[in-house]
Each structure stands twice: as structure tokens, then as C-alpha cells.
Amino acid sequence: MLQVSVLRNNTEEVKKRLKVKHFGQPELVDIIVALDNERKKLQADFDATQAKVNTASREIGKLMAGGKKEDAESIKNEVAGWKATLEPLKEQMAKVEKELQDTLVLLPNLPSADVPEGKSPEENVVVREGGEKPVLAADAVPHWDLIKQYDxxxxxxxxxxxxxxxxLYKGKGAKLQRALVQYFLNFxxxxxxxxxxxxxxxxxxxAFATGQLPDKExxxxxxxxxxFxxxxxxxxxxxxxxRDTILKWEELPxxxxxxSPCFRREAGSFGKDVxxxxxxHQFEKVEIIQIVDPEKSYAVLDEMxxxxxxxxxxxxxxxRILRLCxxxxxxxxAITYDFEVFSAAQERWLEVSSVSNFESFQTNRMKxxxxxxxxxxxxxxxxxxxSxxxxxxxxCLLENNQSAEGIRLPQVLHAYFGAEKIG
RNA sequence: GGUGAGGUGGGUGAGUGGCUAAAACCAGUAGUUUGCUAAACUGCCGUACGGGUCAAACUGUACCGAGGGUUCGAAUCCCUCCCUCACCGCCA
Incomplete structure (x- = not known):
């Protein structure tokens, strides 16, 4: 969630950057600022009246203690009048605040200055590539066949x-999952x-705090x-x-x-993609998360x-590493790098990681x-x-490392898997 | 699931209708002093949203698990919910 103060002080800049994300409703920025103005005005009115009520109430207490019952009664009447005006103000305030909140959560995070222009995945920028694409034998097969072959x-x-x-992972397939999770966590x-x-x-x-709700319900x-x-x-x-935490500066990063297993409904898509x-719908993943000093978040991003x-x-x-458009x-x-590995038998890149800096978008929601x-x-x-x-x-491990003797596993996994190859 | 006890500031913990943003202690912090592997004393020390200011100072409102209610006035009384702890039940 963006901060209203940012929208207020940099209205045009915000709209410009939302455009980079191809956000369709830049007018929401103005609406939010207007709502916030209204909110402030209502609060000023409310606070002033409430202050009068509070002062009068204290006065009543003193009068009662001093036995001046009649004076107290007359002030009570006055207070009743103020309180009547308080009710509608309170309702109006709640309404405006809710509207403000509901609108604010519709705005996506602003892309950082390094984010490339572009609309679709084709316009992502390849930052660098590494490793070597293997040359497979002519009879190489995709992983779904290897999965069957080795059960x-x-x-x-x-x-x-x-x-x-x-x-349903089974036998060496199940053990490979365990080995990978262990290795990644230790790494x-x-x-x-x-x-x-x-x-x-x-x-x-x-779910709201990290942005899954209401956006991706x-x-x-x-x-x-x-x-749940x-x-x-x-x-x-x-x-x-x-969430709802005040950290000490020294605790960062x-x-x-x-x-964790990850559960995703992900409707849509068909054919080879799936x-x-x-x-x-359910897969295993190891995640890394950092909470850091804002000054250092981009250095930390590079580190991650x-x-x-x-x-x-x-x-x-x-x-290969892509900077998403x-x-x-x-x-x-605010900026995302995707990691893709090359699936040699399918001859396509598959996304395996996504590293992002959220700046204060999540932390603002989470307080x-x-x-x-x-x-x-x-x-x-x-x-x-x-990770x-x-x-x-x-x-990719299966496809890229397939051979007549079985599937060779990278060195780092041998100890975890208890063998050098599958098959 | 049942019964009981309870949820107060970073921590411990007082507070059963007004003078309580909330005692005291601990921690933290600034300073004074003595001096030496630290002690004593003094001040400060919650958050949010407003007003105010160059910035402060200052100031208004709200918040004592959450949401409602009673009242001129609620941490304090009432209702609902959530959570924690203990014991019991069930169970990996």
C-alpha cells in the first residue's frame, strides 16, 4: 500500500510511474488525495467538538463533587446538544476513511526507476545468462517421460x-524433494x-498484509x-x-x-505449459525474506x-536472469528479477525464482x-x-542430466540424496 | 469441545466510574557526579491521526485484546467475539 503523503506530494510523478506498470486508473490518485482532504476536515471538526464535550464532562465532575447539582444539570443539557452533532460526523468520517482505504489498496506499488518499459513478458530484459546448455542425445525426452521411466x-x-x-512423489522422486529442500535451506x-x-x-x-488480499483472492x-x-x-x-512491529534500528537487517509447500489455484492455461x-497446484519451495533499512534495500536486492x-x-x-518490465x-x-533455467528437452526457459524489492509497500500495510x-x-x-x-x-535436472546410465545429479546434491545418480 | 483464570505501555505489574496516557519497578536514553571492569542522582522515555512550526516548542482527538452498549464522563460497568494459560476430553 502506498502512503497518502507520497501521493499528495508527488502526484504527477506517481501517475507517471503507475503508467510504467500499465495501471489503468491513474485518476485514483487524485481521488485518494481528495478523500484524504475530506478526512482531515472531518477530523478537525470532530476533534474540536469532542474537546468541548470532554472539557464540559470534567467540569460536571467537579460541580457534582462540590454539590452544585443544578449547574451540572445545565451543562449536561449543553453537552447533549454537542453530542447530537457528533454522531453524523462520526459516521461520515468512518465512511470517508473506509472509502479512502478501499481505494488506496487498489493502487499497485510504484516501479523503481530501473524498471524497463514494456507490457508483456517478451519485453523483459535479460540481465545475464550463466551455465551451459547441454547437448542432449537425439533420443532425449522431456521430464514427464523421465518421471515415468524412473517412477x-x-x-x-x-x-x-x-x-x-x-x-504424488514416490521413491527417489520423493527423496529428491527432501534432498533439495535440505540443501537449499542449508545454503x-x-x-x-x-x-x-x-x-x-x-x-x-x-493475507492482506503481504498483498494477496484483496488483489488475488x-x-x-x-x-x-x-x-483461513x-x-x-x-x-x-x-x-x-x-506485522504490527516496531523494530530497533540495530535489529536490521x-x-x-x-x-513450505505452496498452494496455488491458478486457473487458466493449457497444453504444454501445464x-x-x-x-x-501444490509444490515445494524454499524462500528467503529480508526486512531492511530503506537506504540499503537496493544493495540487499543485489545481494539476494x-x-x-x-x-x-x-x-x-x-x-538467465531477467529484469521484469x-x-x-x-x-x-517495485522491481523484480526473475530467474529461469533452461529445460533442454522442452527447449524452453522455466521460471524458478523471482526476487523482488517491495520497498515500503508491504511494510506500510503491515505496519x-x-x-x-x-x-x-x-x-x-x-x-x-x-531459493x-x-x-x-x-x-531441468532430469532433462538436462539424462543419459543412458541414468540421471546424473550435481555434486552438491550427492550427500543429500545419498547417490550420484538416479537409475 | 468442556470448565476455570486472565488479556494494561519494550518487560514485570498497579489501577473497579471523573483529577489516569495510565503508579511503581526493570530495561532504554540524555546529563551530573564520584571514579574505574561500575555505582549514585536527575531529566526524558507509547502509538496513530489532526492543528501548529522552516524545524521544534506547544496543542486537539483516539487508543489499556477486538467490536458494540450504558453514562455528562469508562482501562474501570454490561454484551458479543478473539486470544493466552491451567485442568479435563479427543487426537498425531
């Missing part, structure tokens, strides 16, 4: 148990991130009996650790990592990008603040990234 995942039974998009804790294992369902307040599974949402990413519960592990990159390098996968960015993000060196209250900045989402990593 790693049973999609059909997963569909029977729950529905399509809920894979992150070695870099100074504190490990958490969060709840996998969250309440409404938490339909994308989450909703347990209506208790009004299944998390689409560990970002939601973990970032919410610091806060670095957290967490494994085959095998390309798109599923480098961290994820080194993780990919260690997996010996060909990858305005039109392809998420609602809450996550800190006291700076001068003792002044400031909103912290929040960032997060995947990494498993399904597509698995798809």
Missing part, C-alpha cells in the same frame, strides 16, 4: 487422491538467514469454515512475523528463510540476486516500522525471493 512421480494417483496438479542458513518453519495456513489479516485456496487461506508461498506467513511439473544465482550455479544448471511485474513489487538513529519512526523495506521453487528445478 518418480505418480500424477494419476495424485489426481485420484486430490485432483490434477497435486503430484541459506550458511549465508546468515534464520530458518523458520511457518504455519501453512494464514488468516485474513496476514481467487488464487488462494480458502478454508471457509475457519476463514492456504499459503501460496512462505513469504506470507514469514513476512507477517513482523532481518534475514529469514523458510521451506504438462508434468511445469505448473502444479547474487545469492540465488550462486545457488543455481552450484546446481550446474543453465540459467513494468507490465509484467507483480502488484506489490512494520523501525526507529532510526535519530529516534524517528520509519517504514522498513521488505524483499523476498525464492528455489522445486518442480521446475527438478524438471
Amino acid at each position: 518418480l512421480i505418480d500424477f494419476e494417483t495424485g489426481a485420484k487422491i486430490t485432483g490434477s496438479g497435486f503430484p 541459506n542458513t550458511d549465508a546468515g538467514y534464520t530458518e523458520y518453519l511457518p504455519p501453512f495456513m494464514v488468516n485474513e489479516a496476514s 481467487g488464487q488462494m485456496y480458502h478454508a471457509t469454515a475457519d476463514n 487461506y492456504l499459503i501460496p508461498t512462505a513469504e506470507v506467513p514469514v513476512t507477517n512475523i513482523y 532481518i534475514k529469514m528463510t523458510a521451506y 504438462r508434468g511439473l511445469n505448473r502444479v 540476486v547474487a545469492h540465488v544465482e550462486s545457488l543455481l550455479v552450484s546446481l550446474e544448471l543453465p540459467y 513494468g507490465g509484467d511485474m507483480g502488484f506489490a513489487s 512494520c516500522r523501525y526507529k532510526d538513529a535519530a529516534g524517528k519512526m520509519q517504514l522498513a523495506h521488505s524483499l523476498n525471493g525464492s 528455489l521453487a522445486l518442480p521446475r528445478i527438478v524438471a
